[in-house]
Amino acid sequence: xxxxxxxxxDRTRLRSALVALVSPVVxxxxxxxxxxxxxxxxxxxxxxxxxxxxxxxxxxxCEAISRELGDLFDIEDPVPGRYRLEVTSxxxxxxxxxxxxxxxxxxxxxxxxxxxxxxxxxRLNGWDGENISLETDAGAEEIPRADIxxxxxxxEL
Numbered sequence: 473x474x475x476x477x478x479x480x481x482d483r484t485r486l487r488s489a490l491v492a493l494v495s496p497v498v499x500x501x502x503x504x505x506x507x508x509x510x511x512x513x514x515x516x517x518x519x520x521x522x523x524x525x526x527x528x529x530x531x532x533x534c535e536a537i538s539r540e541l542g543d544l545f546d547i548e549d550p551v552p553g554r555y556r557l558e559v560t561s562x563x564x565x566x567x568x569x570x571x572x573x574x575x576x577x578x579x580x581x582x583x584x585x586x587x588x589x590x591x592x593x594x595r596l597n598g599w600d601g602e603n604i605s606l607e608t609d610a611g612a613e614e615i616p617r618a619d620i621x622x623x624x625x626x627x628e629l
Contacts, residue, residue: 483510489550490519497540498523501533506562506572515553522562524576529561568623574599580625582606587621 490508498505502525509520523529523537538559545551568574568582577596584592584606594606594613603614604623
């Protein structure tokens with residue numbers, strides 16, 4: 473029986489190649505490439521391009537980038553087999569994982585779920601490679617990033 477799940481290093485190499493190919497197109501539209509996600513089997517993958525702009529991402533932005541990337545992928549053929557291409561914004565509920573994610577969330581209210589269980593809410597005051605600083609009802613709290621299972625921005629109305 474053939475192996476239908478790509479090996480980790482194959483996916484990692486493909487993702488890296490796609491980031492290099494996609495980044496200039498996204499930047500030409502004055503947007504930031506947040507992530508390239510690969511899902512599905514090797515012969516029928518979903519290639520999701522996540523883009524961001526502080527002033528917001530419009531549907532027209534996603535359509536224009538999708539058309540350009542579709543043409544570029546037809547020429548370069550970076551994805552083996554069949555694939556579906558999607559260009560979208562990360563959405564409000566996307567977990568914060570990178571320093572850039574935390575930078576965008578600066579001064580916003582976060583929900584932090586701990587790997588060991590439990591949840592904390594607070595305003596993001598700062599971060600570095602090892603910790604985040606939250607202003608909670610009980611005061612400032614340093615939380616090791618290694619202890620965080622999931623951190624998301626809470627929508628404030």
